[in-house]
Amino acid sequence: MNVDYYSLLAKAVAGKDEAARDQVYHDARNLIRKSSHLTREAVAMHTAALEDAIRRIELDLIAEGTKSAAEISATLSTDRNWRPAVITASAVIALIAVAALLYGYLANKQPIGAGMTASSSKASRGGEEAVMGDLKAGVDGGSSGDVLPFALQRQVVFYRTTVVPGSIVIDRENRFLYLIESNNSARRYGIGIADQCQKGGSFFHIASKLEWPEWKTPGTNTKDADALLASTGRPGSPLGARALLLDKPGLLIHGTNSPKTIGHLVASGCIRMVNDDVEDLYRRVPVETRVVFVS
Template sequence: MNVDYYSLLTNAVAGKDGVARARIYNEARNLIRKSSHLTREVAASQTAALEDAIRRIEDEFTAEQETAAVDIDKVLLTGSNWRPLVIAASAIVVVIALSALIYSHVASKGPVGAGMTASSSKAGRGREEEVMADLKPGVDGGSTGDGLPFAFQRQVVFYRTTIVPGSIVIDRENRFLYLIDSNNSARRYGIGLAQECLKGGSFFHVASKLEWPVWKNPGVSTKDADALLASTGQPGSPLGARALLLDKPGLLIHGTNTPKTIGHLVASGCIRLVNDDVEDLYRRVSLETRVVFVS
């Protein structure tokens, strides 16, 4: 499926400020993510294409602001009375256009696979929120995100926000952790999220930093707990290589021995990253770093 996200988004964000543009970008991301008819591979490919288009558009906005070569208001409008209608209509057009393109592609391709039915499609949607099983303590599933969909691999992205640079933002719904940088950018990491951490407060701070943390889940048997403790300090540890403990009991950001769970609900821990990512994050943050949860 070839979608010209650049053209669609350019029309939609014309004349809008940074906050409004970011809102349209998120609507486009959510539209792809919530499309149950797309396979995981197609969704990842469309997400990557969308992010590329967003980067191109924001680079152009930045260039225009720096050089002051184009007066946007004079080019777009000769009056101001109908400007809000134009902006609102553009936002509606891009959402409708993206929906039509995605669903027309699905309809033209027919069933995703042999034996695919409406009931099996519903079952597939249900599986997306099933809890992903972990590898056993002591089993090393890898430390990198190389096998993950592109969207969940560590990368620098455009991110306009009023949150202070250096803060951590955790997007529970979309399974992303952002380390806010200056110049409207952020370092984005894919995360897995335990059920217990789906809800709760919104503002916390990093209270402690641990290397190869020891953790004993009171809900597991003695035998399993002993196995978990025995795996501490090596790649097979379910808590991974590093942990950032927040100022609320049980709330922490940590690594994992099961990279394939990134992007999903998980069975244990709280907010997990692959080991390479949690080590990268660990190096970049300090105690008292602000952590903001968004939904």
């Protein structure tokens, strides 16, 4: 059984201004977060599906140029003594209906359907996160993000920010990298992150770009032939197909030979993406691109 968050929320926020929509979204998030019937993984998947629905609705409103709730109310009949009460009551009823439908579904503890997606938000993960193991160097786990939950696959999303277009925003907590575009949108990529890159500064720039960067097994003798992987076209390299080195030693965005580690805390590297995604990002950003870390 699936929850069509998009249809439910679209009806609940129809005709509302930004503040009213935000309140509906907030209540829906809390309903999922406080459900005692769901595992942490299920909460993460429902939350991600909800967030995707919210972004779709907001993008639809921008595209349609929808009037605010105040403008809509002003065009109604002149009898304004009772209409505000009716509008308020309708909003409350819509919100109750959404809550009832969500609760009825969540209480059943059904498995997440094909329309659900995974999120790796700190609140959803809870507790101490386990480190996701890597494939061995030289083993090619694939370059595509098709094996990932939908939320972690490359896509254009609604993203409101004051960061200038063309910049990169890295959300350490939620495991996303955003390439900021115009009109409140961004190209979003799923990432994995190593513990040593969880903290630190917030503002950096891309200092250099590498194709098929060389990788050395930690703690091995550099003279050992097996310690180094060729820097040209080796899909099994743990640093993947491309690397964007930032202006701080040890801080870089790179590919991986282990796509299934995306969305998790990882054992090596720094900020990792599947090879197809890091190649896409590599083509889109020049040296000196601004990189902003948020938590």
